[in-house]
Amino acid sequence: MRCRLGLKECPKNDAGILRCFPKIEQPFGMVIFGASGDLTKRKLVPALNRLFEAEILPERFFVLGAARTRMGDEEFRSRFNTQPDLLKRFSYTRVDYQNPDTFKSLKRVVDDLMKRFGVRNLIFYLSVPPDVYVPIIENLSKAGLNTETSRIVIEKPFGKDLKSARELEQVLQRSFGEHQIFRIDHYLGKETVQNILVFRFANFIFEEIWNNKFVDHVQITIAEGIGVEHRAGYFENTGLLRDIFQNHMLQILALITMEPPSSFNGESFRSERVKLLRSIRPFPVEDLENWIVRGQYGRGTVNGRVVPAYREEPGVSKNSSVETFVAMKLFIDNWRWSGVPFYLRAGKRLPKKVTEVAVVFKRIPHSIFPNVPSKDLEPNTIIFTIQPNEAISLEFQVKRPCPGMTPQLLSMDFRYEDYFGVKLPDAYERLLLDVILGDTTLFMRRDDLEVSWELLDPVLKAWESDPVRFEPHIYPSGTWGPKEADLLIERDGRRWRRP
Ligand SMILES: NC(=O)c1ccc[n+]([C@@H]2O[C@H](COP(=O)([O-])OP(=O)(O)OC[C@H]3O[C@@H](n4cnc5c(N)ncnc54)[C@H](OP(=O)(O)O)[C@@H]3O)[C@@H](O)[C@H]2O)c1
Structure with missing residues (x-):
């Protein structure tokens, strides 16, 4: 059976089966909230690194870490063990998730990166504890960052019960269309x-x-x-x-x-x-x-x-x-x-x-x-x-x-x-790839x-x-x-x- 690329077998090399996926053409920018944390280090950046090594990521993309911890771009980059060419695209900015003013500064940083990298599509990844999902979503919206071409990724747990899940959904739906929302269940x-x-x-x-x-x-x-x-x-x-x-x-x-x-x-x-x-x-x-x-x-x-x-x-x-x-x-x-x-x-x-x-x-x-x-x-x-x-x-x-x-x-x-x-x-390699491609099939x-x-x-x-x-x-x-x-x-x- 040939795959969609006409291959009879999966290529066996360092990048494994990912190598056969065609390079994405559409440039993108990814803003990771809570980028100082565990998920970013253990899962998200290694997954990006594998996609990069497999030459799937487009020519033009950037990753912006955003969290409360004070650090500069170099310190942020030094946290990860990845390809130097990938790290060049990483930068960091401080945000206070509860404070709308810091989202105005975030918007300036993002606008600048979008110009520099020639990017229209933005992905906001909420890699933070669930208590701060709502303020981040509301502040993204107040700062006008929830554009038509943006996507938002949220991690489980999606609420604590039916009531809080509904409240979270209302806030999400006010700011983003369903096709823009990627609720990750990494299974x-x-x-x-x-x-x-x-x-x-x-x-x-x-x-x-x-x-x-x-x-x-x-x-x-x-x-x-x-x-x-x-x-x-x-x-x-x-x-x-x-x-x-x-x-x-x-x-x-x-x-x-x-x-x-x-x-x-x-x-x-x-x-x-x-x-x-x-x-x-x-x-x-x-x-x-x-x-x-x-x-x-x-x-x-x-x-x-x-x-x-x-x-x-x-x-x-x-x-x-x-x-x-x-x-x-x-x-x-x-x-x-x-x-x-x-x-x-x-x-x-x-x-x-x-x-x-x-x-x-x-x-x-x-x-x-x-x-x-x-x-x-x-x-x-x-x-x-x-x-x-x-x-x-x-x-x-x-x-x-x-x-x-x-x-x-x-x-x-x-x-x-x-x-x-x-x-x-x-699992994060496949799911990040789908987020970048805008495919919600494997999301809740x-x-x-x-x-x-x-x-x-x-x-x-x-x-x-x-x-x-x-x-x-x-x-x-x-x-x-x-x-x-x-x-x-x-x-x-x-x-x-x-x-
Ligand atoms: N780690 C995993 O393997 C895993 C797996 C599945 C799902 N998840 C989900 O993914 C999300 C991120 O997980 P994580 O393990 O990376 O979390 P984490 O390390 O505990 O937190 C991520 C970042 O969020 C900020 N933060 C922590 N506590 C906060 C608080 N009380 N208020 C505001 N900001 C706070 C911190 O950054 P600053 O202090 O710099 O702002 C921290 O570096 C969570 O929703 C988690 O449930 C994680």
Whole structure:
């Protein structure tokens, strides 16, 4: 199969698969708010560097860092380990996000850079804590920087609940059109997440069995081995449900279960995704414990090292009841998925870092093999490993090479790196490229947010209104969460996979 450039294979070189993307012609300028911070250093600038090395970025572009920290251009440049030719295009200016006057100065700096680089298209990247999204957007607007040719990128979390998400949206929509707004959920930029779509919609044989006639249940796990690390301030105000479920988890669920869009263009794909999210059955608040389990990590041992409890971490309240683990069961009320349970779990300080989706098929109805009851035959399972070792596996039964007819489960694995021989690009490379190209397909739409908050808001309200009843269950660090999470699935005669 030839790609859009007519290539039969992805070129294998230093820049990996990015090398085959044509150079962008349209010049652009990117203003990064909060450019003194972690995301800029760890993700945004390395992604820009890879796009630059792959000769994808246009001849004319600039990057302007904007934050409260006092520093000059040279100090700003010295923070990054990138191509010198890229750094030449970097400069820095101080802004106070709350102060409209500093945005007037920002406009002068931006106008000057736009003239120097011959740029009309501006990208504003809000790489700051969510509390300052609103003042930045309002001040951009007051300074007249929200022109027709500008775009704005915002990072999760998009609000704290339905009300604050709506307020943020109102401010955004007053200043920018929907086609100018790029709400990043970086999971959608991952190759393996996008591959779920190719697997489902470029193959006939799987789509035919992708429904309640064949699928017994689906499990999604987003596990982290690490604890809260240096993000206690953020996490104490957020918790795991908002941090992982409102965005990454629901987006993965939607890609696994959505109907085929008529084409992979922005609106048709995004509309099917939202339609699916709308079909998720609301959680019964009166009986919430039987649907959602909250957990928080206690002390434990990870890789032979004794680690502190969440409440003992620096910056965390001694009696914090913030959840670091959530397991839930949900149903999708539509023709395709009616009756199929979805078990989702995510947490910190679990035994390892892994994100996987397991589509578990029904057991065979009757075993013809003596002494092997069908209940002992593990069902077929298709597993998408999204990180860290990106892969797709199919588990099926084979005959053991011995006298008799003894089945054994084995796994047929496709590993991205083994087959393509290239390092997969970081999600931010793909997403920044799409922002520069103005393609919103892989970004969340306003109604994505609305629907996901409508689903989770009643849960958060119930937790807040009765903290004693919903006190998180403590689980030892280095385990797969509290025993209540096991009961959630075992009550239904199933069990969690051990990824
Ligand atoms: N880091 C990640 O891996 C990651 C991943 C996904 C999403 N995100 C999201 O991306 C955004 C940026 O993340 P980050 O990790 O880069 O954040 P960060 O390092 O905590 O903050 C970025 C910059 O924002 C400014 N800032 C910090 N606290 C502030 C406050 N209370 N009020 C006003 N300004 C403040 C600081 O710059 P000045 O003091 O110089 O103004 C800081 O350098 C956040 O919304 C985060 O949730 C981050």
